[in-house]
Amino acid sequence: xxxxxxxxxxxIAKLANxxxxxxxxxxxxxxxxxPETKNRIKAIAEEHNFCMNLPARNLSRRQSCTxxxxxxxxxxxxxxxxxxxxxxxxxxxxxxxxxGYDLLLIHMKPRDNSWAHQYFDSGRVDGFIMMKTGRGxxxxxxxxxxxxxxxIWGVPEPEINGCTVTGDNLSGGILAxxxxxxxxxxxxxxxxxxxxxxxxxxRQKGYETAMRNAGRKIEPDLMVNGDxxxxxxxxxxxxxxxxxxxxxxxxxxGDVMAIxxxxxxxxxxxxxxxxxxxxxxxxxxxxxxxxxxxxxxxxNIQMSGKLLAQNLxxxxxxxxxxxVTVPVELVVRKSA
Amino acid sequence: xxxxxxxxxxxIAKLANxxxxxxxxxxxxxxxxxPETKNRIKAIAEEHNFCMNLPARNLSRRQSCTxxxxxxxxxxxxxxxxxxxxxxxxxxxxxxxxxGYDLLLIHMKPRDNSWAHQYFDSGRVDGFIMMKTGRGxxxxxxxxxxxxxxxIWGVPEPEINGCTVTGDNLSGGILAxxxxxxxxxxxxxxxxxxxxxxxxxxRQKGYETAMRNAGRKIEPDLMVNGDxxxxxxxxxxxxxxxxxxxxxxxxxxGDVMAIxxxxxxxxxxxxxxxxxxxxxxxxxxxxxxxxxxxxxxxxNIQMSGKLLAQNLxxxxxxxxxxxVTVPVELVVRKSA
DNA sequence: CTTTAATCTGCAACCGGTTGCAGGCCGGTC
DNA sequence: GACCGGCCTGCAACCGGTTGCAGATTAAAG
Numbered sequence: 001x002x003x004x005x006x007x008x009x010x011x012i013a014k015l016a017n018x019x020x021x022x023x024x025x026x027x028x029x030x031x032x033x034x035p036e037t038k039n040r041i042k043a044i045a046e047e048h049n050f051c052m053n054l055p056a057r058n059l060s061r062r063q064s065c066t067x068x069x070x071x072x073x074x075x076x077x078x079x080x081x082x083x084x085x086x087x088x089x090x091x092x093x094x095x096x097x098x099x100g101y102d103l104l105l106i107h108m109k110p111r112d113n114s115w116a117h118q119y120f121d122s123g124r125v126d127g128f129i130m131m132k133t134g135r136g137x138x139x140x141x142x143x144x145x146x147x148x149x150x151x152i153w154g155v156p157e158p159e160i161n162g163c164t165v166t167g168d169n170l171s172g173g174i175l176a177x178x179x180x181x182x183x184x185x186x187x188x189x190x191x192x193x194x195x196x197x198x199x200x201x202x203r204q205k206g207y208e209t210a211m212r213n214a215g216r217k218i219e220p221d222l223m224v225n226g227d228x229x230x231x232x233x234x235x236x237x238x239x240x241x242x243x244x245x246x247x248x249x250x251x252x253x254g255d256v257m258a259i260x261x262x263x264x265x266x267x268x269x270x271x272x273x274x275x276x277x278x279x280x281x282x283x284x285x286x287x288x289x290x291x292x293x294x295x296x297x298x299x300n301i302q303m304s305g306k307l308l309a310q311n312l313x314x315x316x317x318x319x320x321x322x323x324v325t326v327p328v329e330l331v332v333r334k335s336a
Numbered sequence: 337x338x339x340x341x342x343x344x345x346x347x348i349a350k351l352a353n354x355x356x357x358x359x360x361x362x363x364x365x366x367x368x369x370x371p372e373t374k375n376r377i378k379a380i381a382e383e384h385n386f387c388m389n390l391p392a393r394n395l396s397r398r399q400s401c402t403x404x405x406x407x408x409x410x411x412x413x414x415x416x417x418x419x420x421x422x423x424x425x426x427x428x429x430x431x432x433x434x435x436g437y438d439l440l441l442i443h444m445k446p447r448d449n450s451w452a453h454q455y456f457d458s459g460r461v462d463g464f465i466m467m468k469t470g471r472g473x474x475x476x477x478x479x480x481x482x483x484x485x486x487x488i489w490g491v492p493e494p495e496i497n498g499c500t501v502t503g504d505n506l507s508g509g510i511l512a513x514x515x516x517x518x519x520x521x522x523x524x525x526x527x528x529x530x531x532x533x534x535x536x537x538x539r540q541k542g543y544e545t546a547m548r549n550a551g552r553k554i555e556p557d558l559m560v561n562g563d564x565x566x567x568x569x570x571x572x573x574x575x576x577x578x579x580x581x582x583x584x585x586x587x588x589x590g591d592v593m594a595i596x597x598x599x600x601x602x603x604x605x606x607x608x609x610x611x612x613x614x615x616x617x618x619x620x621x622x623x624x625x626x627x628x629x630x631x632x633x634x635x636n637i638q639m640s641g642k643l644l645a646q647n648l649x650x651x652x653x654x655x656x657x658x659x660v661t662v663p664v665e666l667v668v669r670k671s672a
Numbered sequence: 673c674t675t676t677a678a679t680c681t682g683c684a685a686c687c688g689g690t691t692g693c694a695g696g697c698c699g700g701t702c
Numbered sequence: 703g704a705c706c707g708g709c710c711t712g713c714a715a716c717c718g719g720t721t722g723c724a725g726a727t728t729a730a731a732g
Contacts, residue, residue: 007457007688008688009688018711018712019711020688020689020690021689021691021711021712021713021714022710024689024690024691025711032709032710032711033710033711034709034711037710037711051453051457051458052458052688052689053395053458053688054458054459054689055391055394055400055460055687055688056395056459056687056688056689056690057688057690058391058689058717059389059392059395059687059688059689059719060688060690060691061689061717062717066440071429086423086425087422090441090443093407093443102440102441103440103441104438104439104440104441105405105425105440105441107426107430107433117385117387118387121343121387122388122389122390123389123390123391123392124390124391230625256625259627262627263627266627285621285622286621286622286626289566289622289626290595290625290626290627291595291598291599291602291626291627292627343718344719345718345719346718346719354682355681355682355683356682356718356719356720357681357682357683357721358680358681358682360719360720360721361681361720361721364720368679368680369680369681370679370681373681388718388719389717389719390719391717391718392718392719395687395688395689395717395719396686396720396721397719398687674731674732675730675732677728677731678727678729679726679727679728679729680726680727680728681724681725681727682724682725683723684724685720685721685722685723686719686720686722687719688717689716689717691714692716693714693715694711694712694714695711695713696709696711696712697709697711698708698709698710699707699709700705700707701705701706701707702703702704702705702706
């Protein structure tokens with residue numbers, strides 16, 4: 001539509017008095033074409049600011065140059081777990097951009113496994129990116145059965161045979177805990193994630209490592225599990241305060257829970273960070289914009305997105321399966 | 337790849353002993369095909385859980401069944417303006433899903449206008465969705481020049497000739513202000529957006545309307561402008577407190593600014609909401625998770641996303657240009 | 673029993689690119 | 703002058719669908 005008259009390589013071919021194939025080769029920088037001819041053709045294309053029809057090209061090449069970002073659409077709208085996903089999605093987008101790939105959003109419904117076929121077998125996408133989820137195993141199995149390249153943000157697990165990229169949870173745990181030790185806290189608690197969660201396990205291991213390195217004892221009473229949601233941050237903190245009233249610091253495995261924890265601490269009449277210091281994890285937007293900006297462990301989202309993009313594309317092209325760990329850093333704000 | 341042997345309609349055609357075209361028609365529910373044949377073919381397709389190659393279909397039909405969500409990638413990563421965009425994107429995704437359209441992320445670089453051609457002329461997408469931006473005009477002009485259907489989240493402006501969907505900013509302003517009046521506040525201030533911003537203007541008009549309806553005077557000293565960023569929330573509130581120390585309520589045009597405002601209020605020794613009640617706007621995640629959950633005006637993101645999807649697709653198919661206003665609601669939390 | 677129409681199916685062209693292969697043109701060599 | 707090889711270019715098939723049109727079949731009408 002519009003006023004454009006030069007829409008296909010055939011149009012260009014006519015203008016240049018060559019064949020369609022020559023134009024195709026010229027625009028693809030094939031070495032078969034005489035440099036002069038090539039430049040002439042390119043100039044014509046440029047002049048009419050020609051844009052090749054990518055779907056057609058992709059059909060020919062039997063690829064889509066598109067990857068699907070799988071979102072587990074919660075019926076109830078958003079959870080903050082998604083917030084991290086959303087932030088990383090943007091980073092993936094720019095990462096793919098430079099590789100010539102596009103990012104397609106895939107909305108999968110709760111108990112619907114058809115999305116994989118829908119998008120892969122139909123040639124819509126060449127591979128998938130997903131956030132680690134409880135269902136990770138199932139999906140990963142599904143995808144590898146159909147030979148679909150995919151990459152997961154999360155800790156690699158033996159059952160999952162696709163690429164992974166994950167933050168350095170162990171170092172993150174250490175950084176957070178060491179910070180609390182450094183600022184002179186004596187009773188440092190740990191508010192973790194679900195038991196089965198590998199990331200949380202590593203963060204916990206980091207906590208324990210830092211404690212041991214500092215010659216501290218690891219007391220079970222100083223450790224509780226949460227589930228990353230606000231409520232569990234509150235109840236978890238409640239328990240910690242009851243078991244150990246003189247706790248003076250807590251490393252919380254997620255920013256949202258940290259917010260819950262801070263609320264409970266303040267309600268109990270204690271001040272943050274004076275009485276109890278709090279370190280979160282993830283550096284979500286809410287950590288910055290919180291009333292009391294939260295000291296937290298930042299996952300390098302830009303780099304992670306880029307790596308997710310690069311490694312997935314690599315895997316699509318070569319079949320190589322990679323696992324990467326991305327460094328994290330501590331961001332000191334007001335809460336500790 | 338994989339074990340699948342039935343990949344194309346031609347394969348199905350062989351199995352069913354019919355021609356390729358018959359299969360195509362059958363799977364598309366063409367009325368030309370004998371119901372019996374149709375069912376037989378569908379059964380075969382089902383049995384081999386066949387997935388049609390969509391790029392090929394789309395090439396044939398000269399459409400992509402994909403729309404691009406244009407994100408203005410800030411060099412510096414994320415702004416909270418994006419947060420709203422991200423939340424709505426997900427809603428758009430599900431809205432498009434039921435219409436059989438896909439959502440593609442488009443990352444446009446700061447001063448690069450080629451994205452429009454890149455994606456539209458190349459047949460990658462059939463239309464665009466964008467958040468209102470300062471550059472709205474330029475982009476909108478670009479898009480209409482190339483006859484590309486698009487829809488914008490934002491207040492319709494004469495220069496922009498594409499579809500729009502926007503929250504009911506006027507009612508939002510009224511709701512927020514009436515709430516503050518209802519809870520008995522005497523000196524209600526308004527912390528607005530940038531002057532040129534139409535949404536902010538309407539919210540302000542809502543504020544003024546509610547004030548007048550309640551028989552209140554509109555005092556310039558009670559009104560300042562912000563720019564939606566945290567810092568401007570702080571400085572704006574600072575000014576208000578200086579000009580009118582006995583201000584006891586403020587309607588802030590954005591949640592992020594509201595957080596800044598709350599901080600300044602508390603720092604000044606006043607309590608929220610006892611001394612100064614605060615109502616925000618947008619109901620971002622940070623409003624819920626804020627240490628002091630914010631009373632705010634919620635844009636119906638789910639509905640908005642759906643409408644953006646529906647109206648854009650309608651516009652792609654028929655060329656109709658629509659403008660929609662989506663109702664908003666007041667969410668009362670702790671800050672007012 | 674023919675004519676006509678309605679119903680169904682297949683052929684082949686087409687969407688806009690890519691690519692294997694054949695062939696034209698050129699200069700160099702024997 | 704004939705032969706050979708390298709460098710370009712074009713033909714035509716192909717990717718996997720859609721669709722206009724023609725033709726076959728059958729039923730209904732005359």
